[in-house]
Amino acid sequence: MMSKVAIETHNLTKIFKSTSRSLEIRSFLFHREEPKVVRAVDHLNLEIKRGELFGLLGPNGAGKTTLVKILCTLLPPDEGNACVNGFDVVREQMDVKRSIGALFSVGERGAFWRLSGYRNLEFFSAIYNVPSRRRRERIMEVLELVGLKDKAFEHYQKYSGGMKRKLALARALLPDPPILLLDEPTTGLDVVSSRSLREFIRNDLSRKAGKTVLYTTHYVEEASQICDRICILNKGKLVACDTPDAIKGVIKKDEVVDVRVRAITDAQIDAIKTMEGVVGIGSEMEDSVLGQRRLRLHLESIDSLSVVLDFFFKEKIHLIDLRREEPTLEDAFIELTGTGLGE
Amino acid sequence: MFQEIEKIYYFMKRDIISFSTYKTNMALMVLSALFGALSYAYLGSNASMQSVLQTYHMSLTAYLLIGMAFNTYIGQSLTLVQKTINPWSLEEVLVSPTGLGTFIIGSSAWGFIWSTVVVAIYLAVGSLAFGVVLSINVVGTVLVLGLGIGTLVGFSMIGAGILILIKQGDPVTWLIGMLTSVFGNVLFPPQVMPYQLQIISYFVPQYYFFTCIRLMMTGWSIQMILPEILTLTLMCAIILPLGYLIYSWCLRTARKNGTLSWF
Numbered sequence: 001m002m003s004k005v006a007i008e009t010h011n012l013t014k015i016f017k018s019t020s021r022s023l024e025i026r027s028f029l030f031h032r033e034e035p036k037v038v039r040a041v042d043h044l045n046l047e048i049k050r051g052e053l054f055g056l057l058g059p060n061g062a063g064k065t066t067l068v069k070i071l072c073t074l075l076p077p078d079e080g081n082a083c084v085n086g087f088d089v090v091r092e093q094m095d096v097k098r099s100i101g102a103l104f105s106v107g108e109r110g111a112f113w114r115l116s117g118y119r120n121l122e123f124f125s126a127i128y129n130v131p132s133r134r135r136r137e138r139i140m141e142v143l144e145l146v147g148l149k150d151k152a153f154e155h156y157q158k159y160s161g162g163m164k165r166k167l168a169l170a171r172a173l174l175p176d177p178p179i180l181l182l183d184e185p186t187t188g189l190d191v192v193s194s195r196s197l198r199e200f201i202r203n204d205l206s207r208k209a210g211k212t213v214l215y216t217t218h219y220v221e222e223a224s225q226i227c228d229r230i231c232i233l234n235k236g237k238l239v240a241c242d243t244p245d246a247i248k249g250v251i252k253k254d255e256v257v258d259v260r261v262r263a264i265t266d267a268q269i270d271a272i273k274t275m276e277g278v279v280g281i282g283s284e285m286e287d288s289v290l291g292q293r294r295l296r297l298h299l300e301s302i303d304s305l306s307v308v309l310d311f312f313f314k315e316k317i318h319l320i321d322l323r324r325e326e327p328t329l330e331d332a333f334i335e336l337t338g339t340g341l342g343e
Numbered sequence: 344m345f346q347e348i349e350k351i352y353y354f355m356k357r358d359i360i361s362f363s364t365y366k367t368n369m370a371l372m373v374l375s376a377l378f379g380a381l382s383y384a385y386l387g388s389n390a391s392m393q394s395v396l397q398t399y400h401m402s403l404t405a406y407l408l409i410g411m412a413f414n415t416y417i418g419q420s421l422t423l424v425q426k427t428i429n430p431w432s433l434e435e436v437l438v439s440p441t442g443l444g445t446f447i448i449g450s451s452a453w454g455f456i457w458s459t460v461v462v463a464i465y466l467a468v469g470s471l472a473f474g475v476v477l478s479i480n481v482v483g484t485v486l487v488l489g490l491g492i493g494t495l496v497g498f499s500m501i502g503a504g505i506l507i508l509i510k511q512g513d514p515v516t517w518l519i520g521m522l523t524s525v526f527g528n529v530l531f532p533p534q535v536m537p538y539q540l541q542i543i544s545y546f547v548p549q550y551y552f553f554t555c556i557r558l559m560m561t562g563w564s565i566q567m568i569l570p571e572i573l574t575l576t577l578m579c580a581i582i583l584p585l586g587y588l589i590y591s592w593c594l595r596t597a598r599k600n601g602t603l604s605w606f
Contacts, residue, residue, distance in 0.1 A: 016601055040601070066601065072438045075601055097440040110435035127439045171435075 003086055006179050006212035007048040007071060011080035014041040014066050014236075040066040042236035043080065048214060048229075050178075053206040055227030056216040057333070063236040064216040065105060068183045071214070072102045085179055098129070101172035105184040110168070111156050117143065117167050118152040121174060128175040142170040145204065147196075162193035169197070173205075179212045180205065186222065194222075202226040220330040232333055239336040247332045254279055255299040260321040261312065262292050268315055269295070275311070277304025280334040292320065298334060367509060371517045378521040385531045399532065401561055405475045409557045410529045412465035416488065417523060417549060419458045420495035421516055423451040424503035424590065434603060443591070455492075478562030487559055487572065491552035493579040495519070497586030504586075504593030507603070519549075528553040548582070551575040 016038045041063045048054045056064050069075040071084055073093045082089045085099035104110070111120050121139045130138050143149045146166040151159070159167065165188065172180060182201070186194040205211045206226075217223050223230050224244040231241040240247050272295075273281050282296035299305060302324075312319050362369065396406055424447060436446055469475040502516035526533055526540070527549030533541045544550040551571050558568050565572060597603045 014601075069601070074434060074438060074598060074603065076595075076599055094440050097438060100438075102438050104434065124435070124439070127436060127441045129440055 004049055005047055005083075006050045006052070007046065007054075007082070007084050007214060009044050009046045009067075009080065009082040012041055012044040012046075012067075012070065012077050012082050013039065013079035014063070014070060014075060015078045016040050039236045041070065041077075044233075044236070044238055046231060046238065046241070048212060050212050051206070051210045053202060053213045053215060053226060053228045055223035055230040056214060056233060057218065057220065057223045057230050057329075058216075058233035059218055061235075062218075062233040064218075064233060065183055066236075067233070068102070068104075068181050068214065068216060071096075072100055072181055073097060098175070099177055100179045100181055101175060101177040102181045103168050103172045103183060103185055105187050111164065111171075113157040114155065116153045116155055117148055117159065117163075117170075120156055120167065121170060124171045125174050130175055138174060138176070142173045145173065146170045146200070161188050162190065165189055165193070165197070177211075179214070181214050183216050184218070185215070186217070186219070198222060198226050220333065224329045230329070232336055234336075240332070244329055248329055255302050255305075256325045257297045257299060257302075257305060258321075258323045258325045259295045259297060259308075259319065260286070260292060261295060262290060262318040262320060264291075264293055264295075264315075264317045268311075268317065272297075272308060272311060275304070275307055277301065277307060282330065282334045296325075296330070296334065367514060371514060375517065375521065378525055381525055385525075385535055396532065398534070399557060401557065402475070404469065404473050405477075405561070406532075406557065407530065408465060408469040408473070408475055409560050410553060412462045412469075413488075413491075413553065413556050414523075414529050415458045415461045415465075416455070416492060417495055417527075417529075417552070418520075419451070419454045420492045421499050421502070421519055421523075423447070423454060423496055424499040425506055425513065425516065426450060426454070437603075443594075477560055480559045480562065480564065483559035483563070483565045484556065486565070487552065487555040487575070490572070490575045490579045491548070491556070493583045494548045494552070494575065497579070497582035497584075500586030500590035504590040507593045507597045522547045523549045526550060548575060548578040551578070 017036070044063075044067065056067065058064050066075060070077050070082055070089060073089050073096050076090055084096045087095035087099065089096050112123070115123070118139060121142065122135065125135045125139060126132075140149060140152070143152050146169055148163060148166055148170065151163060156164070156167070165185065169182075169185060172182070185201070186197055189197060201213060201215065206213050206228075215223070215227060227244065229242060230244055230247060232239045232247070269281060269283050272278060277300045279298040279300060281298065284294045284296075286292045286294050297305070297308060299308075309319070311317075393403065396403055399406060466475075466477060470477060498515060498519045502513040502519070505515055506513040522543075523529060526544040526547045528544065529549070533544035533550060536544075551574050555568055555571050555575060559565075594603075
């Protein structure tokens with residue numbers, strides 16, 4: 001009987017030893033440099049159920065892409081293990097590859113620019129073992145699914161950014177895999193294309209076709225709109241894993257205040273972080289010319305606000321606007337990680 | 344005006360800084376020029392070449408024609424594996440249920456077909472326009488071609504493996520290319536060089552490849568050049584598996600370090 005779990009990881013860890021491009025050779029030959037150690041994925045335990053649309057949320061460098069690459073066998077883990085569709089990503093690589101369709105954050109660069117969309121998919125359908133008698137039909141099916149049927153025979157180099165992204169998704173769908181690993185699928189898309197792609201993933205792939213989808217993003221709203229469950233990653237560690245509403249519920253007890261200020265420095269923001277009653281702070285530059293920033297303050301109680309306002313007064317920080325807010329998923333992220341998503 | 348000159352300066356500065364970060368590539372380009380000059384200087388020493396060619400029993404035209412024609416195979420074999428490592432399509436292919444062998448052979452098949460067409464054009468032009476007489480030993484030619492390609496693919500895998508790790512300017516492919524042009528018996532017989540340099544040729548597989556293929560194209564039998572064919576076979580038997588091992592190791596290392604798509 002098929003397990004109810006589509007993807008699971010146990011103490012999964014990936015360590016990168018350097019950021020230097022040619023360090024492998026230099027350290028192999030001379031043993032000079034001590035490599036810098038970065039834990040991109042750190043003892044991660046995860047369980048994704050079959051048919052689930054699972055969001056992996058985190059800032060840049062949180063370990064999302066590394067996790068996707070481990071799950072699709074491109075990167076071997078250093079510790080722990082991971083299973084996809086019941087197959088081990090190290091010992092049963094071919095079975096894992098037969099179970100997945102992957103879309104990378106730079107997926108459109110893997111296509112062949114001088115071929116048409118159809119010819120690109122024809123090549124990939126062969127290497128993804130789509131039976132030759134079904135190939136043409138399947139290619140037209142996926143092109144129709146992603147809305148590119150009319151552009152099938154146009155040269156790939158003439159495609160817009162959105163069309164290239166859709167073709168990359170079509171490529172992932174070609175072998176009709178039960179599991180889809182989509183790494184930041186809406187990156188580089190305009191608002192309309194981004195929304196239509198999200199709706200397609202949620203309605204067609206997840207709801208109708210019943211596929212298991214692992215969807216990575218650093219956009220909080222994107223994750224909260226479409227995902228059944230969300231896992232928040234920060235510096236390779238899992239900091240929360242639940243439904244979007246449940247994660248928001250974690251911080252319902254907090255007071256969230258949205259503040260717009262001018263002429264505030266990073267050092268002053270750091271000083272606010274350490275104040276009594278301040279649980280966390282998110283910061284976003286709104287206008288670099290005017291030096292206008294939006295701060296999202298998480299306070300233990302509204303009384304703590306007076307301490308912050310005194311600080312603004314003393315430091316001559318110009319207060320433009322102040323509002324009490326309902327906590328959002330982004331607030332949950334700030335609370336759970338102590339940083340904003342853009343940081 | 345000054346502003347425009349300043350802009351040109353900054354374009355140039357950008358390129359110099361970017362270029363200087365690829366130090367291996369820079370050194371290889373300078374050395375390529377030196378080796379190129381050397382090989383064309385020997386090609387120009389026509390008088391000494393004529394006397395040496397008597398030992399090959401062919402005209403200078405036939406000698407150059409066969410050398411140039413089959414050099415396309417060597418070039419194709421030597422860069423075969425490197426061509427497959429476009430970082431983006433490499434990841435896309437490695438994530439598919441496709442084996443490494445299929446990937447390498449599939450990515451190079453068209454290159455070999457095209458090289459065959461180029462060789463046929465060279466030989467046809469040589470025969471029809473310049474009256475070069477060819478008497479092809481088909482079995483021998485196929486055998487020598489297989490051994491030559493196998494050896495060069497081994498070198499190509501070593502070069503590609505190193506390229507995966509250092510990302511730019513693969514020194515192995517460069518070295519083999521240079522050794523081929525000077526010591527490989529492509530454009531001039533090594534015998535026109537000083538004796539100390541000739542010795543190097545005997546350690547270069549291309550020397551045996553070009554010697555054997557020329558003789559196979561001009562009616563010699565396998566038995567007549569058995570020692571050369573056996574030497575080439577031995578070199579192929581060592582270099583091809585060694586290349587595969589090195590390539591696999593470099594690929595594994597880059598995957599482990601997450602640097603597969605860093606170019």
